[in-house]
Each structure stands twice: as C-alpha cells, then as structure tokens.
Amino acid sequence: xxxxxxxxxxxxxxxxxxxxxxxxxxxxxxxxxxxxxxxxxxxxxxxxxxxxxxxxxxxxxxxxxxxxxxxxxxxxxxxxxxxxxxxxxxxxxxxxxxxxxxxxxxxxxxxxxxxxxxxxxxxxxxxxxxxxxxxxxxxxxxxxxxxxxxxxxxxxxxxxxxxxxxxxxxxxxxxxxxxxxxxxxxxxxxxxxxxxxxxxxxxxxxxxxxxxxxxxxxxxxxxxxxxxxxxxxxxxxxxxxxxxxxxxxxxxxxxxxxxxxxxxxxxxxxxxxxxxxxxxxxxxxxxxxxxxxxxxxxxxxxxxxxxxxxxxxxxxxxxxxxxxxxxxxx
Numbered sequence: 001x002x003x004x005x006x007x008x009x010x011x012x013x014x015x016x017x018x019x020x021x022x023x024x025x026x027x028x029x030x031x032x033x034x035x036x037x038x039x040x041x042x043x044x045x046x047x048x049x050x051x052x053x054x055x056x057x058x059x060x061x062x063x064x065x066x067x068x069x070x071x072x073x074x075x076x077x078x079x080x081x082x083x084x085x086x087x088x089x090x091x092x093x094x095x096x097x098x099x100x101x102x103x104x105x106x107x108x109x110x111x112x113x114x115x116x117x118x119x120x121x122x123x124x125x126x127x128x129x130x131x132x133x134x135x136x137x138x139x140x141x142x143x144x145x146x147x148x149x150x151x152x153x154x155x156x157x158x159x160x161x162x163x164x165x166x167x168x169x170x171x172x173x174x175x176x177x178x179x180x181x182x183x184x185x186x187x188x189x190x191x192x193x194x195x196x197x198x199x200x201x202x203x204x205x206x207x208x209x210x211x212x213x214x215x216x217x218x219x220x221x222x223x224x225x226x227x228x229x230x231x232x233x234x235x236x237x238x239x240x241x242x243x244x245x246x247x248x249x250x251x252x253x254x255x256x257x258x259x260x261x262x263x264x265x266x267x268x269x270x271x272x273x274x275x276x277x278x279x280x281x282x283x284x285x286x287x288x289x290x291x292x293x294x295x296x297x298x299x300x301x302x303x304x305x306x307x308x309x310x311x312x313x314x315x316x317x318x319x320x321x322x323x324x325x326x327x328x329x330x
Contacts, residue, residue: 031081038077042070064123067148111166112149118165119148128175133244135174136163156244181214182242184251188258189230191268196223196231199267203235206257212250213237229273 046066053062123146128134132143141155151168153161190199200221207219219237239250262269
C-alpha cells in the first residue's frame, strides 16, 4: 500500500486544483464579462475621439489620443479582471515588477520603443498627414497610414513602402503637398543668334494664357545660363493643386505649347554642339607657341609652309648629330 502513496497524493492535489478551479468559475466568468465590457468601451472611446477630430489639422492628434485611450482602457480592464479572478492580486505589485525589469526590457526593445516614441511625436507635431505626398531619400509617394511603429507610403507606380518612424523623424522629408500652390520650372535653350526678349515674351504669353498656370504669383521667364551652345531661359509658373499627377499634366501641356510657339516663331532650339580643332604638326611653326595657330586659318593669309616628311627626317638627323658632337667634345 505504501507504493501507491505518491499516486494518491497526486490524485488528491489534482482533485484540490479541480475544486479550486470550479470554485473560481463564477469569478472567471465575471472577469471575462468585465474585460469584454472594457474592450467595447475602449473601441467606443477610440471611435468617438476620431469623430471629434475629423478636421485635417487635428486628425493626427486624434489618432494619438484614440490609440492611447483604447490602450489605457483595455489595460485597466485587464487589471480589474485579474483582481476579480485573483483577489490577492495588486496592480502595484505588477507595476513594481515592471519597474525592476524595465531596464532589461528597454535594451531588448530599444528600436521598437524608439520607433514608437518617434511615431507619437510625428502624430502630434504633424510634419505631414495622411494623403500628403512626400519624398524621403529615394522613396516618393502618398502617405497611406501613420502608425506608432512605422509609416506606409504608396508610390506612384503602385508599390507600398514601410518606413520606420525613427528614420522619418531624424531625417529630412520633403512634403510636396504641404501648401496649396506649387511652383514648376523648366529650362529652355535657344540659339545665340536668336532674340532673347522675343523668346521670353513667347514663353510668358504661353503661361499667361494657359488655364492651369496661375496668374498670382505671376509666371516668370529668366535667363539663367550662357551655356556652351545655348542661352538657357528658365520658365517658372505656379499650379494648384500641387499633387504630382496635376504637376505632370500641367508640365506636359505647357512644354508642348512652348515648343510649338517657339518653332513657329523661328526661334532655334539647338542640339548640343562641339567644335574640335586639329593642330597641324607638319607646319614650320610647330612648337612655336607665339606663331602656332591650333587649326585656325591665318587672318593675313600668309599660312606657314608645311614641312615634308623627308625634310623633317633630315632636320631630326642634323639635331642628333649636333648633340652627339657636342657630347664628344666634352
């Protein structure tokens, strides 16, 4: 009978645990109901805060408050449910335990916490909002969602880019839709023999009469460079709205009219050209920088006489013999 004593002990402990679980069933059911109530309250509070902050200027702040309120309400509900199931449980004990292990958790989840804090700051400070078009490093697209860990953008070719919030917060971001208007510009090269004022007037006429180019601020046509083969005139005009699709459409129509009007007016739009000069090394002035012409024709018409190969070889032989005789005398 003594050999069955451990089995009897285990069986008694199992029965005791089963009785304790059965005794806790009412508390467990009540705790589940309480947690479900808190969960619904958290969802309702999140939805309420979102509805109250629908305006564009406060939408990001509403997302922060909605998520924080939902998380806090669910956390309180979990504490209350645990206190119902385990009467000896005290939230202070859990807080003390988290404080002791906070350093280890901080090191283990440093990147996650960094992205979380950066996401909170981005949502509060609002350097950009959802539906803004931004440029970050080599990525460009429309902001789809700003989460507490990362921000997702949809590129113009239909791809999704997920960028950690810490990188967005610590690096430069270009927001193309931050303002209601956006300026476009394009350099147009005309020939050196063309009338600059006429070309500028044609460019301004196109911009003043184009429906997608704003009159305020007024368009401009400025000479910006005297290049190797062209005089570059920079056309600058403003559009509204500033989104990329509108900018590309406006630029397409404006540049088409630039080309048609300038060509019709006889303004040259030259290709890049180069002039290559070949130096004639058979001339008698070869090596004389004061008389060497580097391929240009002589102004006075007295071009230097070209040397023949035979005369060049004889001159080379004489110079060689002269040098050898000089070495022998020494």
